[in-house]
Amino acid sequence: MSDLADLIEAFERHLRSERNRSAHTQRAYVGDLRHLATHLTGVGIGAWREVRLADLRSWLAAMSESGAARSTIARRSAAARTFFRWALRTGHVDTDPSLRLLAPRRSKHLPGVLRQREATALLDVATVASDDADPVHLRNRAMLELLYASGIRVSELVGLDVDDLDRDQRTVRVTGKGDKQRTVPFGVPAAEAIEAWLVRGRPQLVTGESQAAVFLGRRGRRVDPRQVREVVHQLLAHVPDAPDLGPHGLRHSAATHLLEGGADLRMVQELLGHASLSTTQIYTHVSTERLRRSFQQAHPRA
Numbered sequence: 001m002s003d004l005a006d007l008i009e010a011f012e013r014h015l016r017s018e019r020n021r022s023a024h025t026q027r028a029y030v031g032d033l034r035h036l037a038t039h040l041t042g043v044g045i046g047a048w049r050e051v052r053l054a055d056l057r058s059w060l061a062a063m064s065e066s067g068a069a070r071s072t073i074a075r076r077s078a079a080a081r082t083f084f085r086w087a088l089r090t091g092h093v094d095t096d097p098s099l100r101l102l103a104p105r106r107s108k109h110l111p112g113v114l115r116q117r118e119a120t121a122l123l124d125v126a127t128v129a130s131d132d133a134d135p136v137h138l139r140n141r142a143m144l145e146l147l148y149a150s151g152i153r154v155s156e157l158v159g160l161d162v163d164d165l166d167r168d169q170r171t172v173r174v175t176g177k178g179d180k181q182r183t184v185p186f187g188v189p190a191a192e193a194i195e196a197w198l199v200r201g202r203p204q205l206v207t208g209e210s211q212a213a214v215f216l217g218r219r220g221r222r223v224d225p226r227q228v229r230e231v232v233h234q235l236l237a238h239v240p241d242a243p244d245l246g247p248h249g250l251r252h253s254a255a256t257h258l259l260e261g262g263a264d265l266r267m268v269q270e271l272l273g274h275a276s277l278s279t280t281q282i283y284t285h286v287s288t289e290r291l292r293r294s295f296q297q298a299h300p301r302a
Helices: 002-017 025-041 053-064 070-089 117-131 135-150 153-157 188-205 225-238 249-261 265-272 282-298
Strands: 173-174 181-185
Touching: 002 025, 002 070, 025 053, 053 070, 117 135, 117 225, 117 249, 135 153, 135 173, 135 188, 135 225, 135 249, 153 225, 153 249, 188 282, 225 249, 225 265, 249 265
Parallel strands: none
Antiparallel strands: 173 181
């Protein structure tokens, strides 16, 4: 499998240096291609130039038979198409066998969201917990308020530096996918929580390793996504009947509540940092589905 692996490494370097893809995206592509390379080796193929459409189809079929999710198969086939386009352009293969490769459509699951009263209750729980002045509790309140107020991703939240916050204008500069920057506003409750954290909480945790990170852990290092997920799960457990969501659930909730309040779809797209409007449109389906459920529960002839 060495010949196959060598070209995957070259493609990884391309993603890193020329496409400027995130480390997470690089790992995903490389993992998918290594899965393909293992399959090809198993059927006696040792070079990318030997791969034909039938080989790729057999790979997808093998995944389907093993019970792989449709989303996984769709993602891996997309990785293969991206790889072969690059390989053809750079002369590593003579033809692109993935041109007519079809994968199952991803099923469009509606994202889990909180109702507005549940989001309010969650933030109330965080506020009450922060009354003990424990710096971590002040941090938790600020993180949740900002996640819900701005709809930013957890990766964007943990990457924030102090200079990214404009506390006077109540905006935050975030670096999203593809290193694209955008400026996102947040409201008064989030501003108050952030101020309390920066003035009364963060100074208690700062160490030489903190650098400019906004949100810190107990040991003074930049907080990581896993810690944020744990906080959201723990505090949501105190909200009766609320679904068990992670930080991305707060992003979904923020977008849904904005649309329910009459916000323009393109404004929500810009706020969330979506490259395509079609990605944002899923939240209109969420709102419609909620309306349908409410109708069925309330109308006597539903």
